Amino acid sequence: QVQLVESGGGLVQAGGSLRLSCAASGRTFSRFVMGWFRQAPGKEREFVAAISWTGGRTSYGDSVKGRFTISRDNAKNTAYLQMNSLKPEDTAVYYCAAAQKAAISLYEYGYEYWGQGTQVTVSS
Numbered sequence: 001q002v003q004l005v006e007s008g009g010g011l012v013q014a015g016g017s018l019r020l021s022c023a024a025s026g027r028t029f030s031r032f033v034m035g036w037f038r039q040a041p042g043k044e045r046e047f048v049a050a051i052s053w054t055g056g057r058t059s060y061g062d063s064v065k066g067r068f069t070i071s072r073d074n075a076k077n078t079a080y081l082q083m084n085s086l087k088p089e090d091t092a093v094y095y096c097a098a099a100q101k102a103a104i105s106l107y108e109y110g111y112e113y114w115g116q117g118t119q120v121t122v123s124s
Contacts, residue, residue: 001026002029004022005112006020006094006116006118008019008020009124010119011107011122012120012123013122014088015085015086016085016087017018017081017082017085017086019081019118019120021035022080023076029068029077030089032053032100033052033053033101033105034050034096034098035048035049035098035110036049036050036079036097036105037095038040038092038093038094038095038120039093040091041114043092045095046092047061047106048059048068049061049069049073050067050070050104050105051104054074058070058104059104067085070082070123082102086120088124089122093117093119094119094120095116097111098113
């Protein structure tokens with residue numbers, strides 16, 4: 001089992017920045033692909049970003065490319081999502097996810113473990 005706890009969400013004005021953290025415990029963090037997804041009210045959960053075991057490979061959803069950066073610190077068992085140039089349409093609950101596999105997945109079904117989510121609200 002892996003437990004994931006997100007933090008860092010909040011209210012920010014458009015154009016601002018936030019950094020989300022995902023603290024993992026329970027298994028060998030360095031062997032998990034880590035991903036971030038988000039879900040806005042009335043919408044399906046959307047892929048945001050993912051990162052490989054070592055951090056050497058990353059992938060981003062089209063709507064966040066160039067604005068968001070995913071990273072990880074295996075020594076701290078933590079993954080991060082740096083969000084810059086935030087827009088009102090980025091408002092959502094952001095979820096951290098973990099997959100015990102080698103390949104990055106862009107889909108929810110590719111991840112076995114999920115956090116409870118953290119709310120991000122961007123005001124215009």
